[in-house]
Amino acid sequence: MIPTLLYDGLTLVKGKNFESWRTVSALIQQVQIYALRGVDEMILLDISSTNKKTKINFNLIKDITENIFMPFTVGGGIKNIHDIQNLLKSGADKVSINTAAFHDKKFIKEAVKIFGSQCIVISVDYKKINGSELVFTNSGKHNTNKNLYEYLEEINELNVGEVLLTSIDRDGTMLGYNIDVIEKATKILQVPIIASGGAKDYKDMLKLINKTKITAIAAASIYHFKNQTPKLAKSFLKENGIKIRE
C-alpha cells in the first residue's frame, strides 16, 4: 500500500489526467499523517522539476526522512548520477526516473551498476491514443509515440528494481485501475510493478490484486478526497483473504 505524493515545488497537489492540479495540503504534514496510517512505503514525485528544469529540494527530502522510518522513493527531474547521489544522501532509499529513463538507457544501466537495482525505479506513464497504449514523458506532457508494451520489454533489459506504472487516463478519476493493461504488463515485466492511477475504492484494489497478482499498489486521490485511509484499505483486503503487512 503506497501513497503517491505529488509536489509542485511549493505544496502537495493532485491532478486529474495529469492536469488541473489542485493543492491538497502541506507536504510534511501529509507525510506524517500517512506515517501513522499504516502505509508501507511512500513515493514523492516532484512534478515540476523536469519541465521547469529545476532540481528537487534536497533539504525538504532531508526533513521528511528524519521523521519517517519506512522506504521512501523520490522522483522528478533526475538526469544524472549526481542527482541520484544527492537524493540518497538526503535520505531517499530509491529514486524514480521517468523522462531520463526513456531517453538515456546508458544512464539507467550505469545507475543500476553503481547503486544496485533495488535503488532504481523506472516510472512509466501511459495513455490510450487511437486504441493503443502509448508512453508519455515530461509529467505526461510529451507523447513519445512509443508502444507501452515494447517499452516494457526494453525495460526488462535494464535490470532495475521496480516499475511504477501509471495510467494518465485514469489518474485522479477514481474510475478504477486499468486492470487489463496492468495484467498484460505483469506478464511482460520481469520486475515488480507498482500499479497506479484510478484507484476507486478498496474493492477496486482487491480486484486488481486478485486479477493481476500484483504486490504493490499506489493511490492518491482516494486518500486525499475520499474518506478512505491506507489502514482501512488494508483491513478490507485482509478480510478478503489477501496477505498483507500487519
Added chain:
Amino acid sequence: MSKNRNILIVDYQIGNVSSVINAVKKLGYKPILSKDESSFDSSSHIILPGVGSFEAGINNIEKLGLKKLILDQVLNKKKPILGICLGMQLFASEGHENKVVKKGLNLIDGKVELLNSKNEKLPHIGWNSVKFKTDFKLNPNLKNQSDFYFVHSYCFNCKYDTEISGITNYGTDFTSVVQKGNIIGTQFHPEKSLEKGLKFLNSFLNINA
C-alpha cells in the same frame, strides 16, 4: 547505563546510512558515524549497516583498517554489535558472489550465497514476515511473527542452526536473523520497518543497559 550513550555506526562508505542515524537519534541515543578507534571506544553499541555487494563491503572494511578494530571490540571487549543487511552478511566466514569467493569477518560460521528464490523475483524487495525463535530476546512483538522490510538478493546460510534466530520465506526459507552472544544480525532493515523496526532497534540498544 544512561540513555545518553554514544552508538557507533561504522562508517565504511557503503550504502545509505542516514536512516540508521535518524532512527538511533529518534530513540534518544547519540549516533556517531565514524571509523576512528576513539569513537569505537567511547560507544556502548556498534551498528554495521550497509546495502550492496559483499566484495565491495569487505574490501572497504579492510582498506580502512576496520577489521581489526571491529573484531577487538566485539570479541575482546564484548560490545553488542548489530549488522543490518550487508552488515549482517559480512559477519559470515565467506561470501560467494558471481563465482568470486571473499573471506568475511568470520564472526558467525556460514556462507553468503545467492538466495534460491525459485519462482520469486530477485532482488527480494518489500515487506515480509520474520518467524523468530521463541527464545530470541529482541523480538519486538508478543507474537512470534512480525513483518519487516527487506532489500537483498543474497542470504546468509549459517553452519549452525543454533545461531539462527529468525527465518523468512521468499520462494524458500532463509535466515533473516542471526545471533551468537553479543553478535546480532538482521537481513531486514529495522530502520525502515516503522514502529516494530524501531522497537527492535531499541531492544538491541538496551542489551547490557
